[in-house]
Amino acid sequence: MSKKLVLTEKPSVAKDFAKVLGATPRGKDYFESDRYIITWAYGHLLSLKLPEDIQKEWKTWNLETLPMIPKHIGLKPLPKTSRQLKLIGDLAKRQDVSGIVIATDSGREGEAVGRFVFEWIKTNKPMERLWISSQTKQAVQQGFRQLKPAKQFENLYQSAVARGKADWLIGLNVTRALTVKYQDSLSAGRVQTPTLSLVNQAQEKSEKFIPTTYFSIDVLYQTLKGRLQLKNPQQFTERKQAESLVKELSGTLGKIVNVESKEKSLSQPLPYDLTELQRVANQLYQFSAKKTLSLVQSLYESHKAVSYPRTDSKYLPKDVANTMKDRLQAIAGFDPRAKEYIKNGGQVRLTSVFNDQKVTDHYALIPTEESPRVERMTSDEVKIYRLIVERFLGLFAEKHVTQNVKATVDFSGHLFVFRQEQVLQAGWKASEGKAVELIDWQKITTIKGNFQVNQELTSAPKLATEGSLLQQMEKHSLGTPATRAEIIEKLIKSELMERRGNALAVTPKGKQLLSLVNPSLVSPDLTEKWEKDLEAIAQGKKTAQAFLKEIEQDTKRLVAEIKDSKQEYKDFSLTTKICPECGEALRERNTKDGKIYVCSSADCSYRRRKDPKVSNRRCSQCHKKMEIIDGKNGSFFKCKYCGISEKMLDNKERKKKMTKHEERRLVKKYSQEEEAQESPLAAALKAAMEKN
Numbered sequence: 001m002s003k004k005l006v007l008t009e010k011p012s013v014a015k016d017f018a019k020v021l022g023a024t025p026r027g028k029d030y031f032e033s034d035r036y037i038i039t040w041a042y043g044h045l046l047s048l049k050l051p052e053d054i055q056k057e058w059k060t061w062n063l064e065t066l067p068m069i070p071k072h073i074g075l076k077p078l079p080k081t082s083r084q085l086k087l088i089g090d091l092a093k094r095q096d097v098s099g100i101v102i103a104t105d106s107g108r109e110g111e112a113v114g115r116f117v118f119e120w121i122k123t124n125k126p127m128e129r130l131w132i133s134s135q136t137k138q139a140v141q142q143g144f145r146q147l148k149p150a151k152q153f154e155n156l157y158q159s160a161v162a163r164g165k166a167d168w169l170i171g172l173n174v175t176r177a178l179t180v181k182y183q184d185s186l187s188a189g190r191v192q193t194p195t196l197s198l199v200n201q202a203q204e205k206s207e208k209f210i211p212t213t214y215f216s217i218d219v220l221y222q223t224l225k226g227r228l229q230l231k232n233p234q235q236f237t238e239r240k241q242a243e244s245l246v247k248e249l250s251g252t253l254g255k256i257v258n259v260e261s262k263e264k265s266l267s268q269p270l271p272y273d274l275t276e277l278q279r280v281a282n283q284l285y286q287f288s289a290k291k292t293l294s295l296v297q298s299l300y301e302s303h304k305a306v307s308y309p310r311t312d313s314k315y316l317p318k319d320v321a322n323t324m325k326d327r328l329q330a331i332a333g334f335d336p337r338a339k340e341y342i343k344n345g346g347q348v349r350l351t352s353v354f355n356d357q358k359v360t361d362h363y364a365l366i367p368t369e370e371s372p373r374v375e376r377m378t379s380d381e382v383k384i385y386r387l388i389v390e391r392f393l394g395l396f397a398e399k400h401v402t403q404n405v406k407a408t409v410d411f412s413g414h415l416f417v418f419r420q421e422q423v424l425q426a427g428w429k430a431s432e433g434k435a436v437e438l439i440d441w442q443k444i445t446t447i448k449g450n451f452q453v454n455q456e457l458t459s460a461p462k463l464a465t466e467g468s469l470l471q472q473m474e475k476h477s478l479g480t481p482a483t484r485a486e487i488i489e490k491l492i493k494s495e496l497m498e499r500r501g502n503a504l505a506v507t508p509k510g511k512q513l514l515s516l517v518n519p520s521l522v523s524p525d526l527t528e529k530w531e532k533d534l535e536a537i538a539q540g541k542k543t544a545q546a547f548l549k550e551i552e553q554d555t556k557r558l559v560a561e562i563k564d565s566k567q568e569y570k571d572f573s574l575t576t577k578i579c580p581e582c583g584e585a586l587r588e589r590n591t592k593d594g595k596i597y598v599c600s601s602a603d604c605s606y607r608r609r610k611d612p613k614v615s616n617r618r619c620s621q622c623h624k625k626m627e628i629i630d631g632k633n634g635s636f637f638k639c640k641y642c643g644i645s646e647k648m649l650d651n652k653e654r655k656k657k658m659t660k661h662e663e664r665r666l667v668k669k670y671s672q673e674e675e676a677q678e679s680p681l682a683a684a685l686k687a688a689m690e691k692n
Contacts, residue, residue, distance in 0.1 A: 002098035005091050006038040006130075007114055009104040012301060013135070014040040017103065020140045029087050037091055041104065045085045046075045046116045048168050061180050067173045067559040069552050073165060075120055089121035102150060103130040107310050107361055108538065109482055111153055112160035129153050133308045133362050135301060136370045156361075159538035162547050166190060166530065169548075169555045170521075177562040178516060182569035183602075186509075187494045188517050191479050191531075192487050194524040196496055198472045200506045200514055202464040209460040215242040219254065219409065219416045220450040222439065226409055226416035239453065245414070246451045253446040254409040254416065266400040268350040268428045270314035271364035271391045274481035275474045277384070282467035285383055286502045289466050289485035295384045296365070303381070305372040306388055310482040311362040315355045324348055326369040328396070331389055334372055341396040350395045366392045397428035407441040411449055463503035476524035477531040495573075495590055508572040516569060518561045526554070574600060581606045612638075619644055 006021075008014040018024070018031035018038050026032045030039035051058035054070045077085050091097065100123065102114035118127065127150035132143040171189040178186035214234040218225040236242040272280070277296065281287040287295070296309040325346040332338040341347075348354075353364075365388050374382060400423075407418040422436045464472075466488060473484050488504075491497040496510035506514070520526050530551070536542035577586040579599040586597040588610060595610035612627035619626050619639035626637040626646070637646040 001034055001096070003032075003035055003037050003096050004099045004101050004128075005088075005094075005097050006036050006101040006103050007088065007117060008038065008040045009043065009110060009113055010301070011040045011042075013103075014038050016135060016301075016304075017140060020137050021144065029084075030091065036101075037094075037097065039088055039091060040084075041088075041113055041117060042081050042084060044078065044113055044116070045081045045088075046077055046120055048164055049074045049076045051172060061176055063177065063180050063563055066177050066180075066563075067169075067555050068176075069169065069555060073168060075116055077120070085117065085120070088117055092118070092121055092123045092125065097125065099125055100127040100150075101130055101144075101147060102127060105310070106131045106133065106308060107482060108156055108160045108163070108480065111157045112164065115150075115157045115160075134304070134306070134368045136304045136368045138369060155540045156538050158544040159534050162537055162544040163534050165548055166534075166551045169551050170558070173555050173559050174517065174521065174562065177559050178513070181562060181565070182516065184509075184569065184571050184573070185494075186513050186516070187490075187496065188513065188521065190521065190527050191483075192491055192496075193514075193517055193521050194476070194527045195469070195473060195478055195487055196491055196506060196510055197514055197522045198476075198478075198524065199464045199469060199497060199504050200511065202461065202468070203505050205461040206463050211460060212458050213237070214456050214458070215239050216454045216456055217242050217246060218452045218454060219411070219447075220452060221418065221447050224418050224420065224439070225452070226407075226418040229415045229417055234456075234458070239455070242453045246453060249411045249414065249449050249451060252412055252449050254411040254449055255446050256407060256441055256444055257410045257415075258406075258408040259441040260406045262404050263424070264402050264404055266402075266427075266429065268394040268397060268399065269391060270350070270353055271316070271366050271395070272388060273312050273314050273364060274309055275312065275470050275484065276314070277365060277387065278485065279467035279470050280387060281384060282465055282470075282502070284387075285380075287380070288488070289470055290489050291380075292384065293485045295378075295381050296388075299377075299381055299385055299388075303372060303377060304368055304370045305377075305385060306368060307364070307366050308362040309365060310480075311360070311365060312481045313358060313360045313362065314353075314364045315358040316353050316363045316366070317356050317359050318354045320363060321348070321354055323369060324395075327367050327392070330369050330371045331367050331392075334374060334385075335389055335393060337393050341393070344396075346396065348395050349398060353395055394428035398425055400427040400429040401425040403438065405438055405441070407439070409447060463500065463505055465502050465504065469504060477528045477535075478524060479531070512569060512572070516562075516565065516567050518558045521558060571600075579604060579606050612640075617646070620646075 006014075006017065008017060014031060018033075021033055021036050021038065023031035023033035023036055023038050030037055032038070051068050053076055054073065055068075058065055058068055092100065100118060102111075102118070104110040104114040128147040129150050129152065130143050131148060131153075132139050167189060171187075174188045175186065178188055212234065215236040215238070216233065217228040217236075219228075220226075236245075274293070274296070278287075278289045278292045281292040282289065293309065296306060299306045300309050325342065328338045328342050328346050332342065367385075367389055372385065374385075377385065403422045403424055405418075405420045405422075409416045409418065418439075418441075420436060420438050422438050462468075469488065470484055473479055473487075478484070479487050488497075491510075492499065495507055496513055498505055498507050514522055530547075533542055533547045533550075537544050537547060571587070573587045573589065574585050575588055575597065577597060578584070579586055579601070582599060582601050582604040584599055584601040584604065586606075587600050589596050589598055594613065597608050597610055599606040608630060612629055614625050615628050615637060617626045617637050618624065619642055621642045621644055622639065624639065624641055626639045626644075628635055628648070629638045629645075635648045637648055638644070
């Protein structure tokens with residue numbers, strides 16, 4: 001019987017599919033049933049070739065070889081996963097395999113993961129595509145019943161290929177040009193550089209801001225405050241100016257000159273797309289974009305609790321409407337409001353959410369029809385799941401309705417405004433605080449002046465946060481929902497940007513890069529055009545070949561501009577410390593293990609830690625963790641509190657050293673000896689254990 005080879009993106013997904021399709025393990029490499037063979041990638045198994053893989057002279061970094069524009073870039077296997085790639089090739093060549101099913105993530109990058117593999121192994125067997133928006137048993141079964149021809153996603157694949165090649169051409173050429181010209185590691189790219197610029201713009205506004213003090217005046221009535229209306233709210237720059245007016249108005253009566261009462265209705269918000277979810281999670285919980293993506297990916301893959309996360313749509317297709325009651329039923333145990341909506345027929349109030357025209361590759365983030373096992377989720381996963389459920393439940397709620405009253409009071413020609421808001425219908429938005437009783441201003445003709453002077457301070461524009469940056473990236477079409485978190489992390493890793501609490505700031509190195517790199521690459525306009533072109537390729541409105549020709553021209557121009565630049569560069573990472581091996585200055589670098597010093601000479605490989613590394617070794621005297629010191633005769637442990645030093649054993653010596661388990665076994669043995677007194681060996685072993 002012929003079978004289909006199914007390729008998933010991760011082993012965990014393959015395991016889940018195997019359960020649904022009734023396939024059993026075949027060793028550690030794949031699953032098999034009478035109809036399917038299921039195996040997996042580990043994310044990307046192949047990457048675009050590096051410059052040195054294409055031409056030998058490109059291995060050396062110098063300006064003369066730039067720009068590098070190969071006729072064909074080509075693919076190469078990643079060394080760590082080459083065994084899995086060979087296995088997929090062997091399975092595809094089996095005579096009983098009649099077709100291929102690409103079941104990687106349903107998006108642009110997922111398409112590239114699967115298609116690259118089968119392009120590499122050169123199979124001509126018919127290919128189909130599994131395209132699902134959730135990984136529940138029901139969705140997987142339906143997806144395999146409705147497999148689509150892979151050709152239907154050819155434009156999406158071409159868009160993924162074009163994106164990869166554009167990043168190769170722009171990123172590698174501009175990065176090499178900057179690095180060689182200014183003799184420091186300077187990373188630039190078609191998306192990351194304008195993203196860095198957006199952070200810098202917010203930072204410059206904040207740094208240039210000079211706070212000023214001003215004074216405002218309120219009039220008090222019952223529990224309310226009415227603010228004096230001024231054309232320039234910062235008109236009173238000195239307290240005596242405000243106090244002079246208060247003195248003038250004291251004792252006068254204010255006349256009610258206007259009362260406006262309006263009923264406002266606030267519609268239910270649409271469900272989340274990935275970018276908005278990341279923004280809200282950053283604002284509420286200070287989660288990074290990367291962390292939120294990881295959490296929602298786990299909710300999708302491991303818990304089967306939410307739909308496909310890497311979506312840029314907030315709408316649902318019309319055919320999802322008949323699943324809404326099932327989804328309500330699934331979350332009824334998680335949120336009691338779901339039961340109330342089920343009793344009322346499970347009617348979706350925000351009917352505009354169903355819009356096929358506004359659904360892209362995937363629909364909005366909503367709960368699946370599978371009841372969540374919340375006890376198996378981490379606390380952070382529950383936080384993200386609750387956000388998604390809240391938005392989903394809002395679709396079934398009424399609108400949020402309020403009564404807003406604005407009363408204007410005239411004190412000798414000076415107008416003060418009182419505002420009140422009363423919730424008439426909480427609807428999707430939980431009513432905040434106690435119920436407000438509105439003042440009936442129609443029954444009041446005058447009020448007595450009871451004035452208050454307030455000292456105010458103008459607040460500085462805030463630094464960018466990941467939430468606000470994601471919003472800006474989305475506005476300028478920088479990256480996709482799937483790649484924005486990765487771009488932010490790359491900027492931080494390359495020391496161009498740093499986190500300051502929940503805020504983001506550009507480092508001195510990042511500021512220098514923005515002054516050195518081409519102005520057209522700093523502005524988001526050019527990158528925004530490129531991203532729109534990639535989307536046009538995915539929709540079949542533009543060819544990848546035409547797009548890449550434009551990218552090649554842009555690459556030549558950008559490299560030429562850098563070569564001709566007269567800008568000077570100051571390396572802020574250079575320290576006053578000298579390399580003991582070659583005499584050049586040392587640079588300070590950030591790593592996962594902390595700060596290190598590296599030689600600034602390209603021909604010298606000297607490096608050392610800036611601060612000693614803290615080990616898990618405990619001091620025998622104060623029991624605090626000891627530091628690892630790199631000495632002339634090798635590394636050793638040292639306690640910075642007591643000054644005690646201990647030799648660091650090599651691997652052979654560690655093997656010879658008795659383990660705590662062996663110590664306990666021997667102590668137990670000798671303590672059971674029928675001796676009147678404890679044996680010397682047992683006493684020594686017990687003493688050794690007490691020290692450890």
